[in-house]
Amino acid sequence: MDDQTHVEWREWGQEAFDEAQESNKPVLLSLSATWCASCHEMDTETYAEPRIAANVNDGFVPVRVDVDRHPRVRERYNMGGFPTTAFLTPEGKLLTGAMYLGPDGMRQVLDRVREMWDAKGSEAGRVPRALAGNPTPAGEVTPAIEEHLAGQLGEKYDPQFAGWGSDAKFPMPRTVEFALKRERDQALRSLDAVRDHLLDDVAGGFFRYAANRDWSDVNHEKLLDTNAALVRAFANAYLYTGDEMYREPAAETIDYLTDDLWTGLAVGGSQGPAEGRDYYLLDAEERMEERRPRTDLTVFAGGNALAAEALLTYHAYTDDDHAREYAERILDSLQTDLVGREREGVVTHYVAGDDVGESLLLEDHARVVAAFCRAEQVLGEGVDVARAVADVAIDELFDEGSFRDGRSEGPGMLDRPLRPIDSTVEMADALLDLALLTDDERYRDVARESVAAFAGAADRIGVQVASYGGVAARLCRDPLVVAVADDVGSDLHRAALRIADHEKVVIPDADDVDDAYESGTAYLLDGDERRAAETPEELMATVAEHARL
Structure with missing residues (x-):
């Protein structure tokens, strides 16, 4: 042979x-x-x-x-x-x-x-059950969904080693963010474990997971999606605590993304384990003598949108210009190469030379909407792109009360619709932000219907999708919204961005869209009521008073 x-x-x-x-x-x-x-x-x-x-x-x-x-x-x-x-x-x-x-x-x-x-x-x-074409388990969106998933945090939390679960430990950044508002000690202890065990303390960047409950036997892959989501989670922990031990891992990881994975235009997709002896046990000088780990510099739309949102979140809390500059470069790259390539508002998964990926994927659209909504809040521009991308997703992927993961066409079982709860949560969250930034209730209505599509089985949803409880909670109570009738980057605008609620929405340059807003004033919006503040100190006092009511 x-x-x-x-x-x-x-x-x-x-x-x-x-x-x-x-x-x-x-x-x-x-x-x-x-x-x-x-x-x-x-x-x-x-x-x-x-x-x-x-x-x-x-x-x-x-x-x-x-x-x-x-x-x-x-x-x-x-x-x-x-x-x-x-x-x-x-x-x-x-x-x-x-x-x-x-x-x-x-x-x-x-x-x-x-x-x-x-x-x-x-x-x-x-044909797997998820592809059988059965209706999603629809139900009513109620506060019980948040209560169930908050309870799941306690049931699945590992009090000895932190994190959730009793086997392999994944960082679960979205679960951490859900816990930051409900079980903050669990969230912070879990981030401590992620930092202590999964952070590469030489080059920065987080490894994908640890195979054992005690966070040992680390698998040394670094994925863009994981790292971007963890930058945001650590930044949000810093927002609540002001503790440098949460800001610094985010900063180190931003450096990793904008150095080791930077393509010149955006961020590459991943870096794998190194071959030969254990590269990740070496110091910086020793690593220089070894072959670098295998790196995939493909620019994926969803991962880069998530990175841009994370960098802008970090900049909003720290005024870090490096994070802002690279976020803007990523957003420019998305608009130039991946958003609108097929037609206005359609996101292409990736472009690598002549190899063009699939377009109109739900996860990509959700993350692009979220990134440009964040850009609108932090930089004062981006909502038009977010709106175009959201409109296409709603028109093309939303039917029978829920979102499909992409077009129902292609070989194999690609023609069978899949309705994923995790990407639906990301899209619903982004649509809630977009509804507030545009004052268009249609986006909130679609978000509610898409979340309701799974509410009939909410009691079977686990801690891995705890963010479902977060978006359900946002639908069940009035959101925290601050309209800032002042320049982007002003003290008042920066103070609004730093209100300790990572789910808040900040509307910048509000006086440009509504003459009722007086220039140099921030307004805490509570239904039809507007509470005015003219200084950062007054704004923080107003928010604190609102929280007590």
């Missing part, structure tokens, strides 16, 4: 499924990622074994997918982590699957799938 035999990977697309149909073979779908050490290990240990490669080539149509570039494929076929090896019918239905497979495990699975295929063929395929 030829020792040079290798797996002949096809790209994801209808062509591969047509080949499977014509040859009467199942599809072997490999979900991999640039940053995934186990994925590369499986390539060298399993797929590089000549007999396995020959078996795969002869009996299957092998398809390799980068999960960062194809998130809709990832969400439909992920078996719980990466690498995922999924076996599909030529119609794209799922036969079976597993995560990491060594050579012996792969041989057994290949034989078992061939037996299944020979016995039943495509009839053995199934």
Whole structure:
């Protein structure tokens, strides 16, 4: 047998499924990622074994997918982590699957799938429940949703090691932000653990997770999405506490994003573990002598929008010009390359040379809306972009009372709608901000309906999606809104941004849109009532009085 035999990977697309149909073979779908050490290990240990490669080539149509570039494929076929090896019918239905497979495990699975295929063929395929087209579990949005998820914080919190859960520990930045207003000690202790165990204290940036309950056995991948979300979470912790121990990790991570992952225009997607000896145990000088970790500098829309929002959040609380400058550069890059490329308001997932990613993904739209809403509040511009992107998402992805994750079209099971709760929460949160910035209740109505789409099963939602309770709470009570009739960057505007409530909305240059606002004054809006303050001190006193009522 030829020792040079290798797996002949096809790209994801209808062509591969047509080949499977014509040859009467199942599809072997490999979900991999640039940053995934186990994925590369499986390539060298399993797929590089000549007999396995020959078996795969002869009996299957092998398809390799980068999960960062194809998130809709990832969400439909992920078996719980990466690498995922999924076996599909030529119609794209799922036969079976597993995560990491060594050579012996792969041989057994290949034989078992061939037996299944020979016995039943495509009839053995199934459609996961989330893709079956069933209605979402709709219900009423009530304060009980927030109460349930606040209770989940206590039930799942680890009092010995912090964080939530009793197995692998992930940083869970959105859960931290939900806890900051409800169980602040839990939130801060969890951030302490994230800082102490997951922060690279040489180059900055947070690792993805720790495999053990005590935050040991750290997996050394650094993902843009995780790092951007943690910058925001640490910045918000600093907002509430004023403690440098929460500001400094955010600052170090901003430096990492704008240095190690900076492309010249925006932020790259990830950095994987280093090969060879343990790179992350070395000091800065020793690292210079080693090969740098594998880095993917693809500019993804959602991750960069999240980064821009995080940098602007940090700037709002600190006046840090470095964070503001890079946030503006990211926003410019988004507008130039990824927003409106297809048509006005449509977000493209990524562009890498001639390789153009899918467009109109819910997560990308949600994060772009959030970023430009934040830009409006902090920089005084951005709401027009946010509105255009939100309008497209509502027109194209919102139906039957909830959001789909993207267009219902494509090979495999991409034509089956998936209605994800996590991206829905991000979009609903952004739409609530947009409603207040534009005084357009339509956005609030869509947010409410999309949150209500899952309210019938709210008692089954866990701490991993605690932010669902946060957005439900925002729908159940009057929001904290401050209209500032003063210049962007004025003392009054900066004071409004630093009110200790990370869910507040600040409307800058309010006198430009409403003549009733007197220049040089900030107004705390409470229904139809406006409480005026002319100095930062008066504003803080007014907010404190409002909180007591």
